[in-house]
Amino acid sequence: MTDSYAIVFEKISKTFKHAKEPSVYETNLKIEKGSFVTILGASGCGKTTLLKMVNRLYEPSTGRILVNGEDTANASPTLLRRKMGYVIQQVGLFQHMTVEQNVATVPEVLGWDRQKIDQRVDALLRLVNLPPKEFRKRYPGQLSGGQQQRVGIARAMAADPSILLMDEPFGAIDAINRAALQDEILRIQKKLHKTILFVTHDIMEALKLGDQVIIMNQGKIQQFDAPLAILQHPANSFVRDLVHPEDLLQQMAFIKSRDVMNTDAAVLGADDQTPTAGEEESLKDVLLLLLKTQAEYVLIKNTEGAVVGRISFQELKKVGLNAELH
Amino acid sequence: MNLLFGAISYIQNNRQVFEQALITHLELSGLALLIGFCVSAPLGVIAAKHARISTMIMSAVNGFRVIPSLAILVLVMPVLGTGFMPSLVALTILACPPVLINTFLGIKRVDGEVIESAEGMGMDRRWILWKIELPLASPLMISGVRTAAVEVISSATLAAFIGGGGLGTFIINGLGLYNFALLLVGALPVAILAICSELLFSLVERWVKRYRKT
Ligand SMILES: Nc1ncnc2c1ncn2[C@@H]1O[C@H](COP(=O)(O)OP(=O)(O)OP(=O)(O)O)[C@@H](O)[C@H]1O
Ligand SMILES: [Mg+2]
Numbered sequence: 001m002t003d004s005y006a007i008v009f010e011k012i013s014k015t016f017k018h019a020k021e022p023s024v025y026e027t028n029l030k031i032e033k034g035s036f037v038t039i040l041g042a043s044g045c046g047k048t049t050l051l052k053m054v055n056r057l058y059e060p061s062t063g064r065i066l067v068n069g070e071d072t073a074n075a076s077p078t079l080l081r082r083k084m085g086y087v088i089q090q091v092g093l094f095q096h097m098t099v100e101q102n103v104a105t106v107p108e109v110l111g112w113d114r115q116k117i118d119q120r121v122d123a124l125l126r127l128v129n130l131p132p133k134e135f136r137k138r139y140p141g142q143l144s145g146g147q148q149q150r151v152g153i154a155r156a157m158a159a160d161p162s163i164l165l166m167d168e169p170f171g172a173i174d175a176i177n178r179a180a181l182q183d184e185i186l187r188i189q190k191k192l193h194k195t196i197l198f199v200t201h202d203i204m205e206a207l208k209l210g211d212q213v214i215i216m217n218q219g220k221i222q223q224f225d226a227p228l229a230i231l232q233h234p235a236n237s238f239v240r241d242l243v244h245p246e247d248l249l250q251q252m253a254f255i256k257s258r259d260v261m262n263t264d265a266a267v268l269g270a271d272d273q274t275p276t277a278g279e280e281e282s283l284k285d286v287l288l289l290l291l292k293t294q295a296e297y298v299l300i301k302n303t304e305g306a307v308v309g310r311i312s313f314q315e316l317k318k319v320g321l322n323a324e325l326h
Numbered sequence: 327m328n329l330l331f332g333a334i335s336y337i338q339n340n341r342q343v344f345e346q347a348l349i350t351h352l353e354l355s356g357l358a359l360l361i362g363f364c365v366s367a368p369l370g371v372i373a374a375k376h377a378r379i380s381t382m383i384m385s386a387v388n389g390f391r392v393i394p395s396l397a398i399l400v401l402v403m404p405v406l407g408t409g410f411m412p413s414l415v416a417l418t419i420l421a422c423p424p425v426l427i428n429t430f431l432g433i434k435r436v437d438g439e440v441i442e443s444a445e446g447m448g449m450d451r452r453w454i455l456w457k458i459e460l461p462l463a464s465p466l467m468i469s470g471v472r473t474a475a476v477e478v479i480s481s482a483t484l485a486a487f488i489g490g491g492g493l494g495t496f497i498i499n500g501l502g503l504y505n506f507a508l509l510l511v512g513a514l515p516v517a518i519l520a521i522c523s524e525l526l527f528s529l530v531e532r533w534v535k536r537y538r539k540t
Contacts, residue, residue, distance in 0.1 A: 057446060082448030092443030096461045096537045106447050139537040155447075165446075 003069055006163055006195035007031040011063035014049050023049045025219045034193040038210035046219040047199040051165050055081045085156030085164040091148050093140040099151050100136040106159040124154040146177035166198045215239050252283040261300045261309030268307055274299050286311050332507030351492035354482045359475055362421025370429025391423045395481035403488050413490025420481055421474040428470025432463025465535045472527035479520045
């Protein structure tokens with residue numbers, strides 16, 4: 001059933017004019033609806049090219065792309081694009097327009113009425129944590145890099161597209177703001193269930209954000225899998241060298257459960273089958289426990305034996321992310 | 327000082343003549359500027375969009391640019407005769423190059439990423455031109471108009487040579503009669519007009535650039 005897929009790449013390849021080698025070799029991919037998929041690879045490996053074929057900024061040399069079951073080649077490019085959010089590498093906000101005008105771009109193209117646009121702009125700015133009162137009338141030049149990125153995201157979501165294409169949206173942002181923006185986009189995705197294709201060349205970002213990760217090298221997909229699966233079973237030596245799973249495990253051996261567990265009381269409910277671990281135990285052990293028991297999470301007990309938190313793959317994922325791998 | 331008083335009393339005594347000359351001067355410059363803009367701004371856009379004809383247009387414009395204004399006035403005379411029309415044509419030709427060149431540069435300089443991001447959001451060519459490219463090019467375009475305005479206002483003085491009227495008439499007569507007060511009647515208002523237009527367009531330019539960091 002193609003219907004459960006938001007985007008399907010069928011034998012897609014791209015060779016630019018006058019180029020000797022394809023920038024993207026024949027590729028087959030199926031992106032599930034509502035999934036967050038990150039595209040990871042070194043500079044020049046074809047990430048942007050792959051992404052731009054989806055909204056036809058580039059035309060594929062071979063193959064076809066189905067978006068929500070329909071061949072994009074049959075759609076008008078402008079109409080197709082209005083149904084997808086697009087955040088370009090390097091933001092690309094319109095400097096001569098205020099924040100509100102930027103965000104209102106697509107609704108205006110679509111001819112929404114003023115009031116509806118106004119409400120939408122407010123809602124979106126709130127969604128990306130920019131108080132409308134303060135930010136609506138500002139020009140991009142009066143915003144920090146991180147704030148501009150937020151506006152870029154709000155703008156891409158303006159017409160409520162089910163698919164978001166994001167090309168290294170956080171590329172130019174410092175580490176702290178970057179982490180905040182990553183959490184933001186995760187929160188938004190959890191809330192709105194968009195299908196997101198997110199290009200990055202930051203391994204931690206790819207593993208943190210992605211439900212699934214596409215790893216590319218020199219125009220070829222190396223692996224397309226969930227982050228943990230990639231760490232556990234790298235498909236080839238390229239992927240292994242890229243993600244250094246051994247390093248990650250080594251790191252995990254030095255991190256204590258106490259430091260990453262989810263202490264939210266609401267999630268602590270458990271039955272007898274749930275595996276448990278002490279709060280001083282290393283994440284490496286917790287991970288092994290999770291893999292061995294195939295449980296969804298491990299409950300963490302303090303020295304008195306009381307349950308104080310839990311760790312699921314979710315929390316492990318977050319660690320992977322903050323650890324410096326190199 | 328005497329000269330200045332002489333000029334002022336001449337204006338007071340010949341109000342109608344002066345006003346007529348002033349109006350003609352303004353009409354000539356204003357119309358030349360307007361027509362020049364309407365012709366050269368679209369040409370500038372076309373040149374910026376089509377690499378093949380851009381070199382042609384741009385070299386033609388640069389060619390025109392080196393011809394002095396008086397020469398243009400004199401050159402249109404054999405073709406169009408004398409009077410208001412030929413003056414207007416000559417001044418319009420003068421007004422074109424700065425506007426055309428700046429429109430061309432303004433559009434060319436719009437960031438490719440900005441255009442791509444507009445395309446990526448599903449804007450069509452028309453929208454991109456009107457909502458993105460022209461607004462982003464407008465500061466440069468207006469600075470072109472500013473240059474053109476000053477040039478046209480001062481060159482309109484020369485229109486008097488080919489019977490186009492305007493404030494230049496006083497200058498020519500003043501020179502001919504060795505009457506420097508009369509010369510000032512023409513020269514001073516022209517200078518003031520030129521400065522005013524410079525100020526006016528600077529303000530407009532500032533306004534369209536308001537989004538840049540202050
Ligand atoms: N418009 C184009 N014309 C010709 N070649 C291109 C074009 N765009 C990209 N390429 C080539 O295709 C290859 C892949 O480029 P692409 O932009 O997809 O890389 P990327 O993975 O996004 O890199 P980065 O991380 O630097 O953005 C590169 O070798 C690049 O030179
Ligand atoms: Mg790229």
